[in-house]
Amino acid sequence: MTNFGPGSLYVDVHLIQSYPYSNLNRDRQGAPKTAKYGGAMRARHSSQNGKRHNRTAVEKAIGVRAVRTRGVPHAVAKRLTARGWQPELALAAGQMLILAAGVKGLGIADSGGTNALLFLPESALDELAELADGHRGDITQAVYDIEAEQAKAAKKSTRKKADADLEPAADDEEEPAVGEGSALARYATKILPKAAVLTILQSRNASVAAFGRMLANEAGSIVDGAVQMAHGLSTHAASTQLDYFTAVDDILDEEGTERGAGHMGDQRYTSATFYRYTSMNVTELVSNLDGDTQTAQAVLAEFVRAFVTTVLPAKASGTAPFTVPHLTYIALRSDRPVSLVGAYETPVPDSIEGYLPRSMQRLNDHARAHHRFLGTAGLITHAHSGLTDDAFDALGDRLDGLDELIARVSDTVAKGLA
Helix, strand or coil: CCCCCCCCCEEEEEEEEEEEEECCCECCCCCECEEEECCEEEEEECHHHHHHHHHHHHHHHHCCCEEEECCHHHHHHHHHHHCCCCHHHHHHHHHHHHHHCCCCCCCECCCCCECCCEEEEHHHHHHHHHHHHCCHHHHHHHHHHHHHHHHHHHHHHHHHHHHCCCCCCHHHCCCCCCCCCCHHHHHHHHHCCHHHHHHHHCCCCHHHHHHCECCCCCHHHCECCCEEECCEEECCCCCCEEEEEEECCHHHHHHCCCCCCCEEEEEEEEEEEEEEEEEEEHHHHHHHCCCCHHHHHHHHHHHHHHHHHCCCCCCHHHHCCCCCCCEEEEEEECCCCCCCHHHHCCCCCCCCCCCHHHHHHHHHHHHHHHHHHHCCCCEEEEEEEECCCCCCHHHCEECCCHHHHHHHHHHHHHHHHC
């Protein structure tokens, strides 16, 4: 499929980025996330958070969206209501579609949505609604029949309780939860085509192809994502800092009755220079897109741009952490992805120059060591750019900016996929 030889094509992106006093990624206690690496506590940005913000940026750029949600039945119901369905009937239809798929363990939660997150193209919601609308009569009749069954069962139960205070017999047990064996599931499997529902749930677009999907017990829906993203780690030891703050009550202050703070509290922050790394398997992406190389190239270009420019927005209104990387290094490889995080296993020491100069030099030195050890046969091309005028000899050509880096990547990949 490619002209890069027998292996896959990987695009590795490495960033050195300094963030000011901020809390871009919180743990459950509200503190900045941390990790111990090389015997020292580091500030951390989780890969899950990074993937989420990068995915939404890529989707916005290419105009194709996927949704990760438990609310598929509600989203389908909204579309059916717009077509004139009664709200209760529309929601039942959305739930029946999920149950008709017959995926073991996938059911309807108390909220009315699914009991597990689904990740599917936004267009799939319209397709599910269209499928339900084509079976409107059968679904309507099924809902009426279920209501009649439930009313009959309730009446029977009431009569038996009045006759005697007996333990319920096996056939008097409550209807199973909304899942396998429930009345809604039994009717759904009779009137809705399982294959058609599964085809929609298994559908993929550029976003699903890039970031992957896992649905337990349904192998056809599993997509191995082309993107792998590491947790960002500070290149040095980092500690959490406590900020005590107060807020003034404006009205009491104007009236002269203010005798203290209207509110007080504390929040936790950190400041650090981070090494961030991600890799995209372009061969996998093209395969997930059924050979659509044009879309794959567009996704790759926007993913690289998003990884470099997207800011994690947590507590941004109070810290404005809108920095860009001091150094961006991109390598295209045909052998395997290569993370350079080992450059910081020994923490960068404190210095009056800060952490950036030594962090960037460490990256250069560690890349050189990899080139020496692995050889460069698998290194198709590599280049770097950033806010510094320095050129780093082990990081390939120094280019003027992000646009040139993306152009280098895009041109090389286009030639290989031609």
